[in-house]
Amino acid sequence: MKKIAIILGATGLTGSILLEKLLKDDRYETIKLFSRSKMEGLPSKVIQFTGNLLELDTFKTNFTGDEVFCCIGTTAKKTPDKKVYKAIDYGIPVTAAKLSKENNINTFVVVSALGANAKSNIFYNKTKGEMERDVLSTKIENTYILQPSLIGGNRKEERIGEKIGLIIFKLFQPLFFGKLKKYKITEALSIAKAMVNLANLKPAKRKIITSNYIKQISKINN
Structure with missing residues (x-):
């Protein structure tokens, strides 16, 4: 039977x-997007729900499916107000997990x-850690929390400081081995592939997936 996936944060890089x-992916017949604004040019396979995600509870009747993929995240530059920042990075994923539990969705994959x-x-x-703690407390059967290092990829928006940081970080990549391996740049493509594999193949017994394991899991069937 084909599945319904929910994505939060579909406009971001990952x-x-x-x-x-x-x-x-032929395993999915419907993809539900929950976002602040509508994305144009998407096929009929996609159903979009737009509104204030800080009030995600209002979407409860439509928040139904088989799997939830949460890629929500902001930056200090975009959201300097710490109260709003926490409402996004902590509040949205935790509310999504609670809705998933209430609506009997047994797979929840979130980027931390x-x-x-x-x-x-x-x-x-601290904000990310509190989010992880409270997502896990919902006790959704198949919960996977991905912990990437610095995320690499081509962003639509210009982040000059981040771009410079990535260039410098890449220069030091050869020095990251052994226990330091997990600090290597994590490509957004690897994160996305790992999320799909975790939801479908459930290859990991662990709930917390650090960057080095993200890369390993992303290579399954690819």
């Missing part, structure tokens, strides 16, 4: 690649970040 992959720690003194790491 989410847009994930959407492309699911559109070509390497270094996430609910007890951290760093706001970004």
Whole structure:
């Protein structure tokens, strides 16, 4: 039986690649997108629900399917207000997990970040860590939290500082081996492939998938 997938964050770098992959995947008959604005030029396989994702609860009756892929995330530059930042990076994924549990969706795959720690003194790491903790507390049967390092790929929006950071980071890649391997740049394509494989093949017993395992899982059947 073909499946229904839900994507949150389909306009971002990882989410847009994930959407492309699911559109070509015959295992999915319907893809539901939840976003602030409508995306144009998508096939009939896609159903779009637009509105304020900070009030995701209002979509409860439409938030039904087989799998949820959450690629939501903002940046300090785009969202300098920490209260709003947390409402996005913590609030949306946690609400999505709660809705998934209530609507009997048993697969939830979410992108977090390497270094996430609910007890951290760093706001970004703490927010991601609290998100992970509370997503896991919903006890959805197949929950996978991906922790990529710095994400590589061609973004639609210009992020000059991030682009320079990626160039510098790439110069040091040969030095990252052994325990440092997980700090290598994680390509958005690898994240998207791993998300699809995790949902369909469930190759990992672990719930937290760090960047080095993301790359391994992305190569299955590819």
